Amino acid sequence: MTGAAPSTGPGGRVTGAAASTGPAVVVDRIRCDGRGLCAELLPERVHLDEWGYPIVEREPVGPELEAAARAAVAQCPRLALSLRA
């Protein structure tokens, strides 16, 4: 995990330019409770920090991961996950 984390806006909204187009996973940090389902369902984009909270890659999910990403969004118990372009 990099020490030079890009700054995101409130609610986890990414404010920098993404590497390519397409939706990426965004976490509402206030809703998030660190349940961890997202990391289980989408390990290619989400892993957990030492306290169980998601570290989300800014990279778009791409077509191969889109189904898994939508599943993670739907199954988050806190509805904290979303896909944003």
Added chain:
Amino acid sequence: MTLAAPGVSAPAGPRLLPPGGGPSYAEHVARYGELPHPAPHQLVAAAYEARLTGRGGAGFPVWRKLETALTTVGGVVVVGNAAEGEPASAKDRTLLTGSPQLVLDGLALVAAAVRATRVVLYAREGATYDAAQRAVAERAVRDGGRGVAGVAPAPRRFLAGEESAVANHLGGGPSLPRTPPVWSRGVRGRPTLVLNVETLAHLALLARFGPDWFAGVGDPEAPGSMLLSVSVADDARPVRVLEAPTGTPYAQVLEAAGRDPAPQAVLVGGYHGTWLTGPAVSGPATRAALRRYGATPGAGVVMALPRGACPLAVSARIVAYLAAENAGQCGPCVNGLPALAEQMGRLVRGLPGAEQHVARYAGLVDGRGGCHHPDGTAGFARSTLRSFAADVAAHRAGTCTARAVR
């Protein structure tokens, strides 16, 4: 655009806190003239031409906030923000006790321009709130009972002045940050325009005397004057508030405040700010100059670190304070800031690996909260490591160079 009352000249020196000025409405009108009534687009144009930036810390272009509110459908809530949660800042309370009618002028101008459905002056509990209430009450009498604003107290917490926390609290919720942007969903879901009280005071002068006058002093990129809260770490003397053109070198500011102009370092912006040393302190403090050091003027906090004070100990105390002031809503911040504070403590004690852990936790919390509190805290911690690398090495070796000076 100049809508100054006839016979009233624009202030040549101090603008917001004129010497010998009193807070009464009569004295206010005698000094500045009656408040003009520009058309909404005129107010936006003036803010644009003047390059007026917000004085609450973020330095956002005011014309853009105004224009967004103007083009918003539905009732806008306008808030004058004097929550002043930053411990090293005293400018907002000084403005509300010294020139409160300028602030109320600004509120009236903005409220009229955006056709506000609710106008609130949100002031820190205690002396600030009392001053705000007195000013609003006096204004209401003058306006024949049509008081411009309601007054609401803000809790004395670091995050109390955060815009979404302000909107949350004014809507009946807790004084805690929330996710939707306030300009679209703020107080009770209404579009909300939050402006720092100093910004409002500048608008009140800008409307009277025009952008050419306004931008005639200071940093060309963000011109005008600004209020600065000057203090010295570990010094019992109270914070001194001065007004100076934007971009005034910090050494000059310190001197004007009667403090040592060549301290070990200066913390600029606030507790989420940046430590400056050497030429950064004596040179121009324009936005362009400060950017080279990764700094911004922030909310005008200028906190000097005197010789003989340990920069790591002072910084560790600030991080501990910031950790304690988290909103309790987001895991990375709730867990990460105390961990960062613990590592700062270990840094002071010269324990192995502390510097690496500080850097790691700073990276881990940055951008992973619901507001910018973890980002600002991480930035401050990183600034400490950068500016005081020699002290970090000395502590690692079992000595403290600052203490050795005394």
